[in-house]
Amino acid sequence: MKKLINNPDNVVRESLEGMAVAHPDLLKVHFDPHFIYRADAPVYNKVAIISGGGSGHEPMHGGFVGMGMLDAACPGEIFTSPTPDQMLEAAKTVNSGAGVLNIVKNYSGDVMNFEMAAELAISEGIDILNILIDDDVAVKDSLYTQGRRGVGTTVLAEKICGAAAEQGYNLKQLAELCRLVNTNGRSMGMALTSCTTPAKGTPTFELGDEEIEVGIGIHGEPGRQRLSLKSADDITEMLALSIIEDSSYIRTVREWNQGQGEWVDVELTDPPFKSGDSVLAFVNSMGGTPLSELYIIYRQLVKVCQQQGIRIVRNLIGSYITSLDMQGCSITLLKMDDELVKLWDAPVKTAALR
């Protein structure tokens, strides 16, 4: 394994130390428990937005802490959920009194720990709601997931909800907005190569010299199928059509019901994308893919969307939710309305997105 690290055990801590000295104007880092939070937190009268998850997906989530996006991010060890104490301390630090929205990617560890943290926070008098992101159309259940995995839509939800929080949405409105984004967003990824975690030191999975994995997860979880290498245009069409034609799946979102004082399951029937829709198109690198290749993907994505009568009104192209050094990409489409466009366009100032 060749990586620019010191000790595999210290990768997360040392990376956080680097962030702290790099961006003191934007963020602070609390160690033991680890969380990154806005330098100006708590922001008066604003609902705080927290996200988190295993490290190894940078810039997500720490790179999104700042004005117009996250108030705090809780990084776990690489590909490992953060713990409830991180989330609780983060909530106490950034809560202004207006409450906290946790944006949680649907992985079993994250879900369990964010639920536990929310219950602890509620018992300490903090208004808190968790909304899950489960946008990956590739597979229903997966290695670390019941239901669908949470991937690219998370980045978009954090930006959009972050803007809405700045504009004074209350906690209930933000939770509804976040659920809308999740309902409107769908993703699928693929890998040319595996990633290598510092702890293991060897590739997470093996792919042949002419093989690709379609529907890959961001931790290297198996996707839908292995295929022989295809052209960028064919891969783009395959991912985009899987997303656009996805219509049959009913998602269940777990939500804290304050009236009943318990967690309840809410069923969401996803409306499929249809001709005439406006979307945000997000082409994301898994980490090791050159930017020039993402533009080749985007070029074809525009054509596929046009053929389907879908209009791309905004886009995001780059490395935002990665899988260490994995080569590959993911595509996310998010159905937009005027409110979402306005929030997407609102100012943001973070290390990774401005």
Add this chain to the structure above:
Amino acid sequence: MKKLINNPDNVVRESLEGMAVAHPDLLKVHFDPHFIYRADAPVYNKVAIISGGGSGHEPMHGGFVGMGMLDAACPGEIFTSPTPDQMLEAAKTVNSGAGVLNIVKNYSGDVMNFEMAAELAISEGIDILNILIDDDVAVKDSLYTQGRRGVGTTVLAEKICGAAAEQGYNLKQLAELCRLVNTNGRSMGMALTSCTTPAKGTPTFELGDEEIEVGIGIHGEPGRQRLSLKSADDITEMLALSIIEDSSYIRTVREWNQGQGEWVDVELTDPPFKSGDSVLAFVNSMGGTPLSELYIIYRQLVKVCQQQGIRIVRNLIGSYITSLDMQGCSITLLKMDDELVKLWDAPVKTAALR
């Protein structure tokens, strides 16, 4: 070779097509000859700034076209200089009448072609000056270079000169500013892995499983030495001290002298960095290195600079001048004064930097 491309021959064109449809608010793309230019060019009364070079280093340069940075970028084929007709057409398109500054990385092909383009432009009545960037302290001559290679300082020069052009600097002032940035900037890189060009399809060079190349060029040109893998802290210290202690080399910059009507060589004696200096620290990924590792590098760079009495007043951390999928990093230090800080902080709106 596994890449997200269609035909190796069409990579540059298709990537440019993707940029054109992705960022119509920022830029336009002219094909045959290829160049990217500001959507609102020519900008009234502003000196235009053009750069260019072989493709494969994205987002440089096309990602830097926009308000506050470049007016045009001329992309060659991968790792191949653009041709004078691209540069001439770009100059004619973006020249407002206030003249054109070409920022040229010191590679023999780029230098020759930008000189030829400048002579053609001058013969068509365009005021034009070329300033070379040759900031790589690793080696004096290299595979494609007489003297030093131009690397990370190019990005900083484009940002700083772009801001100055917006603020009304005239061509002579901009050329002096660009030369100052080049004089004040120094870089060195290293590779954990080779890159693979689409045309060749196999790694440009071979590195053993436990080997690194220190002083690598952005086209995979040999550096100073091959070493066994070291810790991120050791690598950072090695790169940073090579940069800081570099003091002996006298650089020659070729410049168009309008009075004499000919190209003249200007000798620059570089002042070394010294205790008390303020710098901008730029930690750059060669393309395939995760962002988390760049922060580990930055963390140690802060310590090394502190030990040398050098104060980091601004920073840039990310993938800005890459070498396709190469894993590795480069460090650039740029000595700053109040003028440079003000220009660095000025607004910029491009696809890759804002």
